[in-house]
Amino acid sequence: MTDASGTWSAVDSWAAAALLPPDPVLDAVAAASASAGLPDIAVSPLQGRLLYLLAQTAGARRVLEVGTLGGYSTVWLARAVPDGGRVVTVEVDPHHAQVARANLAAAGVGERVEVLVGAGLDVLPGLLGRPPFDLVFIDADKPNNPGYLAWAMRLTHPGSRVVVDNVVRRGAVADGGSTDAAVRGARQVVEAVGADPRLSATVVQTVGAKGYDGFLLARVLA
Numbered sequence: 001m002t003d004a005s006g007t008w009s010a011v012d013s014w015a016a017a018a019l020l021p022p023d024p025v026l027d028a029v030a031a032a033s034a035s036a037g038l039p040d041i042a043v044s045p046l047q048g049r050l051l052y053l054l055a056q057t058a059g060a061r062r063v064l065e066v067g068t069l070g071g072y073s074t075v076w077l078a079r080a081v082p083d084g085g086r087v088v089t090v091e092v093d094p095h096h097a098q099v100a101r102a103n104l105a106a107a108g109v110g111e112r113v114e115v116l117v118g119a120g121l122d123v124l125p126g127l128l129g130r131p132p133f134d135l136v137f138i139d140a141d142k143p144n145n146p147g148y149l150a151w152a153m154r155l156t157h158p159g160s161r162v163v164v165d166n167v168v169r170r171g172a173v174a175d176g177g178s179t180d181a182a183v184r185g186a187r188q189v190v191e192a193v194g195a196d197p198r199l200s201a202t203v204v205q206t207v208g209a210k211g212y213d214g215f216l217l218a219r220v221l222a
């Protein structure tokens with residue numbers, strides 16, 4: 001495969017400039033996350049806008065995110081829910097969670113976001129007593145993606161959307177013999193979605209400043 005990553009970044013920059021207004025608040029979230037030493041693995045600005053649009057077009061009032069990092073994607077999701085809406089986001093690393101809480105407060109969405117600290121598979125069962133979520137964004141440790149999908153099915157309702165980030169992994173997901181735990185997690189979650197008659201889903205491959213990856217988008221049918 002030719003390396004077109006320069007072109008991908010150029011198109012990303014141009015499209016972001018054309019479509020996204022200047023956003024010093026989100027820029028500050030990204031800068032504070034970098035200053036705090038967090039890895040540069042948040043969604044890109046255009047991908048953040050996609051999450052925002054998906055939440056809005058779903059009419060989402062309650063959003064669940066697994067994998068907060070510094071709260072960059074969380075801010076996009078929190079902006080998409082209407083007044084009275086809520087985002088619950090789960091993060092295993094206490095330092096990431098602390099940075100995220102500060103970022104969310106600085107972004108003016110701290111009141112509508114709850115950051116739960118703990119491993120996703122330990123925290124999600126505690127959400128069973130709550131009203132169901134309208135959108136779930138799964139973006140944490142990739143080997144646990146099948147487990148997160150199973151919990152998403154228990155924490156949503158017919159019509160809810162489920163988005164799983166990073167399921168293409170530079171194309172490695174097509175390799176059934178891969179021993180990479182993240183690739184195996186991506187393959188397993190896509191295959192589990194396909195085998196579940198309650199879900200209608202697609203995989204969208206993406207390129208851009210963050211390289212070649214992709215996401216799964218599913219709708220809960222029943």
Ligand code: SAH
Nearest residue numbers: 042043067069072073091092119120140141
């Ligand atoms: N959604 C963020 C990026 C998340 S990066 C954004 O786009 O802005 C993945 C995050 O998942 C990291 O912060 C990592 O600490 C967290 N994570 C890793 N394992 C986890 C687990 N078992 N439970 C919850 N979060 C986990």
Ligand code: DHB
Nearest residue numbers: 041042043139140165166
């Ligand atoms: C990684 C994790 C992510 O959520 C992402 O969007 C990109 C990379 C990673 O762990 O490498």
Ligand code: MG
Nearest residue numbers: 041139165166
């Ligand atoms: Mg991701």
